Every structure is written in structure tokens, then in C-alpha cells.
Amino acid sequence: MESKIDTLAKILKDSTRAVFFGGAGMSTESGIPDFRSADGIYNQNLHRRFRPEEMASHSFLVKHPEEFFDFYRQRMMFLSAAPNAGHKALVRLEQQGILAAVVTQNIDGLHQLAGSKIVYELHGSSRHWHCMDCGKTYPMKYALQEKNQPIPHCTECGGVVRPGVVLYEEALDDAVVQKALRAISAADTLIVGGTSLVVYPAAGMIDYFRGKHLVLINKTETKADAQAELVIRAPIGKTLAEAVDRLMNE
Numbered sequence: 001m002e003s004k005i006d007t008l009a010k011i012l013k014d015s016t017r018a019v020f021f022g023g024a025g026m027s028t029e030s031g032i033p034d035f036r037s038a039d040g041i042y043n044q045n046l047h048r049r050f051r052p053e054e055m056a057s058h059s060f061l062v063k064h065p066e067e068f069f070d071f072y073r074q075r076m077m078f079l080s081a082a083p084n085a086g087h088k089a090l091v092r093l094e095q096q097g098i099l100a101a102v103v104t105q106n107i108d109g110l111h112q113l114a115g116s117k118i119v120y121e122l123h124g125s126s127r128h129w130h131c132m133d134c135g136k137t138y139p140m141k142y143a144l145q146e147k148n149q150p151i152p153h154c155t156e157c158g159g160v161v162r163p164g165v166v167l168y169e170e171a172l173d174d175a176v177v178q179k180a181l182r183a184i185s186a187a188d189t190l191i192v193g194g195t196s197l198v199v200y201p202a203a204g205m206i207d208y209f210r211g212k213h214l215v216l217i218n219k220t221e222t223k224a225d226a227q228a229e230l231v232i233r234a235p236i237g238k239t240l241a242e243a244v245d246r247l248m249n250e
């Protein structure tokens with residue numbers, strides 16, 4: 001009997017504009033916790049007064065900037081995290097003309113670090129910071145410099161410099177969403193990985209897919225399992241790497 005990895009390799013071989021849609025599970029294999037999982041930070045009591053979701057919100061950044069940046073540096077930044085086998089497999093697929101785009105809910109920037117060129121980050125990126133007043137951009141490491149503690153300020157105008165991520169109460173960047181939807185609408189294959197598809201609006205985006213092969217790779221059940229051609233219950237990074245190895249060694 002053909003294994004699911006073989007089937008995935010065959011689907012990829014048949015694809016020229018596949019899209020990968022990834023969630024937190026993509027980064028857990030790089031040591032970054034899934035914020036929303038049962039033992040993730042959103043379900044922990046980290047602070048005596050505030051819940052983590054509250055601390056990752058726009059109003060919290062405005063009202064309690066010191067605590068916001070303290071929380072953000074400690075809990076939302078993973079400086080030593082490196083791309084895993086799954087990120088690298090997606091780079092190979094892009095280079096082979098199989099994968100057209102990566103759409104991700106993650107903010108760690110690991111896809112670009114691995115070498116992917118077309119990446120749509122629905123929730124922004126922790127690697128790019130900017131001044132809330134004048135928009136001047138800063139690299140992530142600016143926020144970590146001693147002189148910028150506890151609150152990083154802009155060298156041009158003195159405004160607060162914040163991470164370029166979508167916080168609670170903030171809308172997704174419409175331009176990014178439109179590009180992601182265009183890629184998904186035009187895709188011949190959609191691989192959804194490392195997400196249980198519960199977080200909207202990102203999760204609703206897969207409804208735009210009209211292509212041939214829908215593949216779901218996740219450790220637990222997802223909302224779209226019934227619609228999929230192939231469902232693989234396994235870690236996403238390992239699965240992608242095996243399928244791409246199979247494909248390349250044929």
C-alpha cells in the first residue's frame with residue numbers, strides 16, 4: 001500500500017503553483033511554543049494582574065508600555081530559534097517551481113530566514129519594528145539594546161518603537177491578506193500545516209481554494225479534515241521534509 005508520504009510526494013510532483021498555509025505547529029519544531037495550545041502562554045497565569053491575551057493587545061501597549069515590552073521580550077521573542085526541516089523543505093519546493101507562496105500565521109520570520117522568497121505573514125513579523133509616530137523602521141535587536149529598556153524610543157521623533165505584529169484588537173494588514181487570498185485562489189494545491197484552523201479570519205481563508213489537491217497536516221483533528229484529499233496526523237516539519245526528499249530522489 002502506498003504511504004501517505006508517497007501520496008504527498010505525488011501531489012507535489014503534480015503541482016506548479018502550490019501554496020503552503022501554516023500555523024503555530026510549523027514553529028514548535030523550532031522550539032517556539034504554540035501560544036494558543038493547552039499549555040501555551042495564553043493559558044498560563046504569568047502575571048498577577050493581567051492575562052496574556054490582554055498583555056498582547058493594542059490597548060495594553062498604549063496603557064502599560066513598560067509591562068507590554070517586558071512581556072513581549074520575555075514571551076514573544078525567540079532569538080535563538082532556527083528554521084527546521086519543514087521550513088527548509090518549503091524553500092526547496094519554491095526553488096523547484098512547485099510552491100508559489102507561503103502564507104503564515106506565525107510572527108517569527110523563520111520562513112524568510114530559511115530562504116523562502118514569497119511569504120505572506122498574516123500576523124506581521126517580530127523581526128521588524130517601527131515607530132508608532134513617524135513610522136521609521138528598526139530591526140528587532142534595537143528593542144533589546146540596553147539603552148532602549150524598558151521602552152524603546154525612536155531616534156528621530158522620540159515616539160515608541162513597537163514590533164510589527166498584529167496585536168489583539170488590531171486588524172490584519174489588508175494588502176497582505178489580499179495577496180495571500182490571490183495566491184490561495186490561484187493555487188493548484190493547498191497544503192495546510194500546523195494549524196487546527198480555529199483562529200479567524202485566517203482560518204476562513206482556505207475557503208478561497210478552488211484547486212485540485214487539499215492536504216492537511218496536523219497532529220490533531222482540524223475543521224477541514226472532511227474536505228481534504230489527504231490528511232496526515234503527524235508533525236508538519238518532519239512530514240514535509242520526508243515528502244520532499246521522496247520527490248527529489250525519484
Ligand code: ZN
Pocket residue numbers: 131132133134135136154155156157158159
Ligand atoms: Zn519616530
